[in-house]
Amino acid sequence: xxxxxxxxxxxxxxxxxxxxxxxxxxxxxxxxxxxxxxxxxxxxxxxxxxxxxxxxxxxxxxxxxxxxxxxxxxxxxxxxxxxxxxxxxxxxxxxxxxxxxxxxxxxxxxxxxxxxxxxxxxxxxxxxxxxxxxxxxxxxxxxxxxxxxxxxxxxxxxxxxxxxxxxxxxxxxxxxxxxxxxxxxxxxxxxxxxxxxxxxxxxxxxxxxxxxxxxxxxxxxxxxxxxxxxxxxxxxxxxxxxxxxxxxxxxxxxxxxxxxx
Amino acid sequence: xxxxxxxxxxxxxxxxxxxxxxxxxxxxxxxxxxxxxxxxxxxxxxxxxxxxxxxxxxxxxxxxxxxxxxxxxxxxxxxxxxxxxxxxxxxxxxxxxxxxxxxxxxxxxxxxxxxxxxxxxxxxxxxxxxxxxxxxxxxxxxxxxxxxxxxxxxxxxxxxxxxxxxxxxxxxxxxxxxxxxxxxxxxxxxxxxxxxxxxxxxxxxxxxxxxxxxxxxxxxxxxxxxxxxxxxxxxxxxxxxxxxxxxxxxxxxxxxxxxxxxxxxxxxxxxxxxxxxxxxxxxxxxxxxxxxxxxxxxxxxxxxxxxxxxxxxxxxxxxxxxxxxxxxxxxxxxxxxxxxxxxxxxxxxxxxxxxxxxxxxxxxxxxxxxxxxxxxxxxxxxxxxxxxxxxxxxxxxxxxxxxxxxxxxxxxxxxxxxxxxxxxxxxxxxxxxxxxxxxxxxxxxxxxxxxxx
Numbered sequence: 001x002x003x004x005x006x007x008x009x010x011x012x013x014x015x016x017x018x019x020x021x022x023x024x025x026x027x028x029x030x031x032x033x034x035x036x037x038x039x040x041x042x043x044x045x046x047x048x049x050x051x052x053x054x055x056x057x058x059x060x061x062x063x064x065x066x067x068x069x070x071x072x073x074x075x076x077x078x079x080x081x082x083x084x085x086x087x088x089x090x091x092x093x094x095x096x097x098x099x100x101x102x103x104x105x106x107x108x109x110x111x112x113x114x115x116x117x118x119x120x121x122x123x124x125x126x127x128x129x130x131x132x133x134x135x136x137x138x139x140x141x142x143x144x145x146x147x148x149x150x151x152x153x154x155x156x157x158x159x160x161x162x163x164x165x166x167x168x169x170x171x172x173x174x175x176x177x178x179x180x181x182x183x184x185x186x187x188x189x190x191x192x193x194x195x196x197x198x199x200x201x202x203x204x205x206x207x208x209x210x211x212x213x214x215x216x217x218x219x220x221x222x223x224x225x226x227x228x229x230x231x232x233x234x235x236x237x238x239x240x241x242x243x244x245x246x247x248x249x250x251x252x253x254x255x256x257x258x259x260x261x
Numbered sequence: 262x263x264x265x266x267x268x269x270x271x272x273x274x275x276x277x278x279x280x281x282x283x284x285x286x287x288x289x290x291x292x293x294x295x296x297x298x299x300x301x302x303x304x305x306x307x308x309x310x311x312x313x314x315x316x317x318x319x320x321x322x323x324x325x326x327x328x329x330x331x332x333x334x335x336x337x338x339x340x341x342x343x344x345x346x347x348x349x350x351x352x353x354x355x356x357x358x359x360x361x362x363x364x365x366x367x368x369x370x371x372x373x374x375x376x377x378x379x380x381x382x383x384x385x386x387x388x389x390x391x392x393x394x395x396x397x398x399x400x401x402x403x404x405x406x407x408x409x410x411x412x413x414x415x416x417x418x419x420x421x422x423x424x425x426x427x428x429x430x431x432x433x434x435x436x437x438x439x440x441x442x443x444x445x446x447x448x449x450x451x452x453x454x455x456x457x458x459x460x461x462x463x464x465x466x467x468x469x470x471x472x473x474x475x476x477x478x479x480x481x482x483x484x485x486x487x488x489x490x491x492x493x494x495x496x497x498x499x500x501x502x503x504x505x506x507x508x509x510x511x512x513x514x515x516x517x518x519x520x521x522x523x524x525x526x527x528x529x530x531x532x533x534x535x536x537x538x539x540x541x542x543x544x545x546x547x548x549x550x551x552x553x554x555x556x557x558x559x560x561x562x563x564x565x566x567x568x569x570x571x572x573x574x575x576x577x578x579x580x581x582x583x584x585x586x587x588x589x590x591x592x593x594x595x596x597x598x599x600x601x602x603x604x605x606x607x608x609x610x611x612x613x614x615x616x617x618x619x620x621x622x623x624x625x626x627x628x629x630x631x632x633x634x635x636x637x638x639x640x641x642x643x644x645x646x647x648x649x650x651x652x653x654x655x656x657x658x659x660x661x662x663x664x665x666x667x668x669x670x671x672x673x674x675x676x677x678x679x680x681x682x683x684x685x686x687x688x689x690x691x692x693x694x695x696x697x698x699x700x701x702x703x704x705x706x707x708x709x710x711x712x713x714x
Contacts, residue, residue: 058441079443091435095300096491105431109442114424141489161442 009072011036011165011196012057016066019052026052030066030221035213037194039187041201041227044217045240050200051087053217054167057198058084070165079109083163085154087170093143099153100138103128106160128156131189133182148179155186166190166197173202184210207231277514280400283408284510284525285503287464288476290415292502294422294460295477296484296495297453300433305360306348306454308474309367310461313344315374315470318395319381328391330407330466337395338462344370345454371470398469398522400510411463418459421452422495429453430491467510469522476502479529486540505529561602565611566637567591568622569630582621642674 012034019027026049034040042050055061056068059075070078083106103125104117111117117125129135132152137145145153151171158166171183187210190197201207207214207227214231215224216239223230223238298307314337321327321336344366351362378392394402422429431439432449440446457477464473480502484494509525538545571583571591585603589596596618603620606612611626622630 055437060437060440076443079441082441084438084441086435086437090437092300095434096485096489096494097430097434098489101490102434105434105438108427108431108439109444111427113428116427157438 009036010034010069011071012198013069013072014053014056014066017056017068018064018066019049019056019061020064025064025219027056028219030217032215032221032224034196034198036196037191038196038212039191039210040196040198040213040215041207041211042198042215042217043201043204043207043239044222048218048239050217051169054084054169054198054200057167058082080161081164083158083161083166085158085166085168085171088147088151088154088173090169093145093150095142098139098141099129099134099145099149099156100125102142102153103156103160106157109161125156125160128159129153131159132156132186146176148175151175152179152182155183159186164195166195168197168199170200170202172199172206204236276401277511279403279405279408280510280514281507283403283411284400284467284506284521286408286411286415286506287467288480288502288504288506288525289499290411290418290502291460291464291473291476291506292480292484293419293495293499294456295502296481296491296498297422297429297433298457298477299481299485300491301453303454303457304474304478305363305367306345307457307461307477309344309348309363309370310341310458311465311470311473312367312374313347313370314338314341314462314465315371315395316340316377317374318392318465319374319377322381322392323377331410333392333395334410334462334465337465338458340370340374341458341462342455345458374470394469395465396469396471397520398465398467398472398525400467400521401514403467403510407466414459415463418456418463419499421456425449425452426492426495433491467506467521468525469520472522472526475526475529476506479526479533480505483529483533483536486536486543489542501532502529505532557602557605560598561605562633563592563637564588564599564602564606565626565630565633568612568620568626569634572622572630582615582619584617584619586618588620639671639674 010033012032014030014032017027017030017032018025030053032053042053044050052061056063057070057075059068068075071081075082100122104121106128107117107121107124111121126135126138129138132155134149134152134156137149137153142150142153155168155171158168172180175183187197187199191212199211201211208231211227213225214227216222216230216235218239223235295304295307298304317336317338317340318333319336320340321333325332327333347366347370348359348362351357351365352359357365378396381392391399391402428439428444428449431442431444432446432453436446436450439449460477461473464476468476480498481494483501484497488494488497505525505528509528510521512528513519513521513524536544539547541547567588568583571587572581585596585599589599603612603614606626607614610623611629612620612622614620
């Protein structure tokens with residue numbers, strides 16, 4: 001990236017990263033530097049390794065080779081500065097808990113062992129629910145929330161971590177219009193606060209309007225940089241193969257998934 | 262004169278007290294710790310551990326000749342743990358899925374255990390050793406020492422759960438997230454699994470290896486019906502486990518030759534059955550009452566809406582009557598099915614039934630009917646826009662739409678009503694303000710969301 005940027009200044013820096021599940025490479029030789037204070041989208045077809053890339057940034061998957069640094073250090077040493085929003089489908093929403101309790105989980109990391117969340121944690125969690133417009137649902141059992149509302153609870157939980165870097169896996173997948181607007185407003189608010197946000201995103205149409213930077217991924221990194229520079233038909237072609245022809249049809253809400261059919 | 266029966270009573274009480282206290286304690290431990298096993302979808306792991314404990318009991322007896330419960334359970338703990346490790350090794354080291362690995366471990370270990378017991382029985386020692394009690398359980402044999410063992414070991418396990426409650430909750434709900442917070446997920450998983458193994462082992466003597474899994478699973482399934490919070494769930498599961506253990510052992514001790522394990526299992530299952538049926542909110546009974554009430558409201562609402570659309574415009578005074586046959590055919594139902602909603606509406610004073618099989622809105626009913634018809638149109642609009650609504654909260658045509666949808670959405674929908682953007686019903690002409698060619702039109706996003714596309 002920028003030669004002028006001093007080492008360690010990147011919220012995320014990835015060099016020569018290869019990740020394999022049972023000898024099949026999911027990520028191959030990825031180099032990426034994420035700029036601070038920007039909204040970065042990670043896009044690519046199904047099976048491109050987008051979620052794996054996020055998990056590598058979080059230190060959840062071991063690298064077969066290469067390395068990941070978060071604020072200049074291994075991910076395991078920067079836990080407090082990174083917040084994670086997993087895919088909504090990754091948990092059991094019939095779990096016996098309510099929205100407020102889930103958001104309080106974001107505070108567990110700073111609480112440490114044996115200590116229980118107290119009044120301050122509860123108030124912080126309510127404030128985070130308010131930021132995503134969900135404070136009225138604090139005591140609602142999580143299975144009784146709609147998909148979009150569940151997604152906003154997950155976002156509130158990440159906010160409760162009070163991090164500098166937010167890593168989100170498909171926060172806009174399958175949500176209603178109200179949630180989409182709430183999420184986008186939240187992303188812009190985080191950027192205004194100087195936070196860095198990395199989002200796995202599926203809707204190519206909205207990439208230019210929602211994000212500053214984009215990383216195009218299909219096992220290998222095809223291109224990464226400012227949206228206006230790298231979000232080109234040629235790069236999309238290289239990422240998705242020959243199955244993409246909707247960018248010149250404005251207004252048609254096409255997704256990577258439907259384009260792949 | 263009183264001394265003999267009084268003495269008997271004291272002795273009886275002493276034995277029974279041990280039995281009841283021991284069984285209640287193991288039920289409490291199994292129920293509370295089992296909650297985490299079921300939430301992590303690990304119920305079958307408990308079953309595999311219990312079955313894998315059997316060879317340990319046989320080996321402990323063969324190697325040391327001990328009959329003491331403590332020594333036998335130590336053997337059980339060892340092979341129970343080995344069984345868990347075997348499941349882990351199989352799932353990690355091969356392409357065999359976890360359910361198959363559990364099945365393999367369960368049957369192989371149990372098979373070895375059964376062979377060992379058969380060998381011991383043939384060598385003529387089974388009568389003294391009484392190892393068979395570990396198959397289906399025997400609470401009557403519990404002595405004070407056993408109760409102390411269960412209380413100390415089980416109490417320690419419960420204390421560990423209380424101390425690590427926050428961590429175990431996180432582990433059960435979202436292990437990846439727990440890892441990103443910096444919690445050591447693998448050691449925590451090992452700790453929780455060990456506690457499950459301990460909970461199984463303390464119950465073996467009383468409930469037996471074959472049925473022990475019920476003590477882990479049933480109380481938490483029952484408790485889940487009554488509460489939506491994890492803390493109360495764990496406590497309630499412990500309580501229900503204790504209840505099943507105590508009553509089951511009490512019954513089996515007082516009725517001759519009734520094995521404890523099956524008795525406890527049947528009582529635990531009865532608790533589950535009652536909970537699944539009657540628990541408020543999640544219970545089947547409650548659900549069916551709620552569904553019936555919802556259906557009735559929906560039907561009354563749609564009859565009102567239909568009356569608003571079908572009633573000929575009044576020349577002067579109240580609305581003109583509609584025949585019940587017309588009303589029925591419009592909705593595609595039989596006139597019989599309209600009898601109850603119509604009599605309910607009559608009771609409310611919204612309609613009056615005319616003599617000749619016709620029905621007319623009263624002046625009070627007219628306003629209600631207009632409102633119902635309007636709401637029904639709004640709902641159609643909302644559904645046409647594929648709103649993200651929790652399914653069980655939408656009752657077409659009857660629910661107060663204002664309660665479910667955000668005000669901004671309502672404003673947009675009201676706009677649809679006047680501009681004619683709505684999902685057609687195939688009969689547009691009867692509704693006013695609808696665009697004739699608006700049939701089946703769907704809108705993929707709200708104007709505000711779509712504007713910046």
